[in-house]
Amino acid sequence: MRLLSVAVMASLLPALPAAASSRAGTTYYVDSRAGDDAAAGTSASAAWKTLGKLDSADLKPGDSVRIKRGSSFTGGLVLTPSGTAARPIVVGAYGSGALPKISGTGADCVTVKGDHWRISGLWASRCRWAGFALAGDHIELTGVRSDGNVTGVYVPASGSHNTIRGSVLADNNRMSVNDAGGDNDSGAFGVLLNGDDNLVTGNTITGSFAGSSDYGADGAAVEIFNGDRNRVTHNLARDNETFTELGAAKGKTAGDNVFAFNVVTSSRSRGSFLITRGARHVVGPVKGTIAVHNSVYLPARNTIGWSCHDGCAPSILKLRNNAIAVGGEAGWEDGAGADEDGSVYKARKARFKLGPRSVMADPRFVSATNLRLRPGSPALGRGVRLSASWYGGGTALVKDIAGRPVPATPNAGAYQG
Template sequence: MKTIMRGLMLAAFSMVCGAAFFAVSASAAMYYMDSQGGSDNNAGTSQNAAWKTLNKVNATTFQPGDSIVFKRGGSWTGKLWPKGSGTAQAPIVVDAYGAGNPPLLNGNGEEAAVYLYNQQYWEIKNLEITNDNGASSRRMGIYVVNEGAGLLNHIYVIGNNVHDVYGNNVKDGNGSGGIKIRTKTGSVKSNYNDVRIDGNTVGPRVDRTGIDVNSDYWCRTDSGCTGTNNWYPSTNVVIENNYVTDVGGDGIVPMATQGAVLQYNTVNGFNMRSGTANAGIWAWNADDTVIQYNEAFNGNTTQDGQGFDIDYGQSRTIVQYNYSHDNDGGFMLICQPGGAKNDGGIVRYNISQNDYARTFHLAGPTTNTLVYNNTIYLPTGSTTSPIVAGSWDGYTKSVSFYNNIWHLDGGGIWDGLSNIASFTFKYNTIYGVHTVGEPADANKSTANPLLAAPGTGVNRSTVDGYKLLQGSPALGSGMAVSSNGGKDYWGNAVSQTGAPNRGAYNGPGIQGTPASIVKNGGFEAGVLSPWTNWNTAGVVSGNARSGSYALRLNGGPGSAEQIITLQPSTTYTLKGYAKTDNSSQPVRIGVKNYGGTEQYAVITSTSYSLGTVTFTTGSANTVATIYIYKPSGTGYAYGDDVTVE
């Protein structure tokens, strides 16, 4: 009898528990917000009975599976801080509904426009967020805080537009930011797991950091901290598909993370206001970070100022498949102070175009860094140093450069490399200008690597100009690197054992014509640059042999000249077309300052005629001056389609 009764009681208990679980799941509700037609006296659970103010939301503790949806076209002022937490099966979602512009939340000088404190399983989506009352102070757009709550899970920030967060530019973990996920010291050691920041636009006019994840649990010897070890990193952090622009300091920075992934992000314009050391995309005090498929440009500083950075407190950071361009501080910083750690970083299959100051900046006693299969382009007139090795409590201890291509139409010195304790430089290509400090390399190539169209990249998806043409000496001439990631910038396979290409491209040579050594040789830029004028030269519309523009010399003497980058002891052919209005006033196409006697072709024709000059550079000559010159007379002369092969 007791056994029967126990069975009946257990069955009844199971039914009650099941009903309770069903009731919790079924209780999930959608709450509507309407800043114009809503009322806080409404139930909030339908569009026709929406709530109105943030106060109503902030006074409510939401249940797992609930949604809070804001009407598009509406606007709210103050801090949004809904209470409660979701579950793994039923997160709480903040989102938009209806048609029109995203719902606008203006913090108006609050600490944050959207705030969560010791909460988990939340998703914040599709909002427009500002936080500006005209006065600068510490403030955020979206601010998620863990203070002594232990492990908090599943914080997703997706598809929001955060701009005009007028904060201070103090650089610390508690500083201003567009989107900030922060762990503060509390009674319980705490961190986050499963953080996803995806598809947001941050900026313009956001201070100080665009996107960051940071923690007060950061102390360990790797970061130079001599106190009690309390490094407690957040895990499963993914920051992807975001566009960050016009930020006061850093672009995107995860700190105190393990295995964070930063991918498919764009940072356009960083350190616009802070005036301190910043970089575009980087991590700090974080192990096993992967930074890939990103673009960083328009960095506005030489205090750091690189598009990308492997900073200190890190082991095994990988920076791959990224595009850096037009950054004041350069492409890549690899650094640490004495007493900290930066070990095992890898920089591979990246492209740098028109970066300034230095393409690679090595600072401090970093160890075991590998830099291979990157492609670097510097334009004519650039003074950027290909590598700078400086001291930060000591110099780099060990770094290796393999299979990289530097296409240097211009460039500064290679600075400080003799200070590196263990510097390995093998199978690299250095083409163009050769300056002081260039490292020795028994397998170095100085031949034109035949990049398809260097200098023509616009964004991360338009860099096919850095593929190799058929016949390139960089094809299959590199050295094998183990554990090399298995693919290049474009996704072509890279063998673990066979000789790869040099540079970021490992596919077969593509068809095409090598880029002309002469820049603006057809004058189709509509301006003279990079040619220089002496007396009478200018560019005109019309009278062109091809295209829409031509060079015109308004009488003589006068000329247009261009300094081009060449290889020593190499034979070249200069070709160009010219004509003169008066056959008794000839025009010359020529070359000088190449290590031999000045040579030129004389053209007296009143219609375009080809002039050809063949010359061989001297053994130590890496530049030449080409020109179109009219010695005398008052008539016009024209030039077009100048090439050097």
Template structure:
């Protein structure tokens, strides 16, 4: 009893002392204000009306745990912002803004960094506008965080910053230029980071060369192809999320030398813009158990890589899931390895690829045990993209499986060198549309139209309902059960570990209504593709029946046509909305080359009028051509919201 009482009193005293200590830290924390217009370095700096003015003043500060450094909105500074000091787990140092108006702007003016932390930890850097431009390019960064001989540093949180116009060089190495860079430099003490959060930042436009970059000099291990002394010392608890990266010279987002990093809910729009070297949208290197999910990557330039995503070498267990890739010059994903390195047990599942170019999947080098399943791939009419492209990098793929995937191919190039793969499993896939050279055998292949609700209509990661399956699709409930399948599909529907799943990225019940077999029938992709133009057709904003775009025929004769893939001996309904600027110059909507006589409807109204044509394909006809046509005259004609549905 006495012992218990003593222990109780001791605990009470400990909590009282701890609380007093915490209160003391909180009480001693200061807030420092920066005002580039009305501030004065002779001021106290601790109130908004006694703000400091220059970066030199704040750079001379050694901040204490719990301190805040606030820059006034609407202000601007030139040079490097590099305050000293570290926070603690209970009292990080916060750099943010105050006031109203535009974010406070700091231009690094060609220095190595605009915002710089060196061997510091427990920092939150939030809501700043950052550039680094002086009319020339050199090695430079927006935010640059460095660990050199400091052991394990913790809690670097970079949130809500706007970083653009970083005129870096495009040298591809660990010490290259970046919008945001967290770097560990080799020295006498093995060092890394724990708890990196990079969230909600905008990086770009005009950032060279990498958007967001985490890298380390402690990278040498056999997995990365390094034959020297093993010094691999990865950073952990790394989260890169909710960032928008655009118009970067090289790579979009790359964690390197990490363990269990998560890269999610990011958008990369426009990468590999200027570097002239191999780059991809989102990928990891020399990093184990990376999770890359819920991202959108598009507008990648160049076929020097140029893929939206990449499972690169020096890794085990990379997981790429629930992502949307589209319109990348290099394709959807690269899975690669040099001969002396390692790329093992990667998984690529529940992703959607639309209009990616060059090659959907590129397999390069002797990678092992990769699983690719339940992805949905769409290629438009006229595409020459290779669905799978295999090439050697010190050897060919050793083992990979493709299961339960849907390829909807309005156009396609060859399936390239799949016979070079050592152990290749290809089963329960749907390949519909074009069947090009090299297409692999599949004991359970489906070639019937999978009845995607509206293929080619994807607008963003959260606007891809066109890749759901319509009721009656042969791809519903016809896949193979895969162990450890993640438990849910792209859309959040459950995936059973025992019941037969759908093929493709959608595992829900069939959606109601017939599938629209037209591609880009509403022109909301702001492009004519896959329609073809004869003389006068173009896509214009406004003048639409719904949405923001329509097809315009600027005069006659002129037309827009689309080849659609159908089934023989089947009846379809073709609908659309058509109008003319001059009622004396009608516009036609029609169908031909389907195995029956050409049919068309004539519209002479100046407001949108719905036209409908029903037709039945011939016994050996699996395509038709639909069109909007203006025979003559200088008045404009318009069309919008075209659909083809199977009766």
């Protein structure tokens, strides 16, 4: 059996608000091949040629921008106006062919400074630093592609309540800092979250991996630094250096972030699922991280399931109902240790205390990339029942990666059937 496609997974997640509210506004068209900047820009037959014309369009709530598939642009698109909750500003593709592509190392490809945008169907490739930078609030980024950047999608501290959904973030494998010494190398992020209350869901994130002078290799599918209450759920992650790493500058926080129903695999010689820190670390403490119902397969010897170090405690990390098979170390804790239960681990070694219902056993995944459970798996019915608060609140995300509800006696891992 194959893993579900991003499109199928996205269809199982909560639907976005309809863009029909934009019908009363003006729709602008851009076509890099057949457009003309002297045209009106308000129909497909009178499309503009360059994205720069949008700067003078004075976009208002309810307006739309349609960019022709097959178009290609060099330079950044900066979206400054704001829509409203009832009348967002909508950007999407029209026509047939490849997604409209924005590239060029002179600027971030798409920067959204305003609030209440709905952006879909764009491709950001080999940009200055970020493919998409979401600096505003209530921005929904869906069905995009971002590759060849330092970070595929960046949410700075000013960005909150944004959604990154149903997108492909591939081979964002460039470093922004890569020098010898200093323990400061940084880069190769699928998603980098510095903001609060964002949702990263239903995406495929691959190839967040780059050589590092300080660490040998670096990169993360989803990196959280100084971001609180973010939810990272129902993503497929392949061949990243780590799935997630969390940290906070002194005086800042990265608290109460949730990771649920993610499927993480890799064929690389090193990798990890989750790295977090206690108060003794320079970017700690990171408090209140929750990891539930994740399925992880990292078969190489230089791998680790999770690490909670430099003052680990239950207030730092809680894990429930995960299925983790690694060729290295299942988990590592110091101090009082993490709060762990309801999980299955296979590894050469482990340095943590198993919870009452957790076991060291082979979870019996179907294959190296299909992490559904085979009949007789010890992960079947292994999990403990959890309230909706474990998933970030509400019931919308309390279903497995295939869209099935979580039963009263759940399986460990991302699949409940």
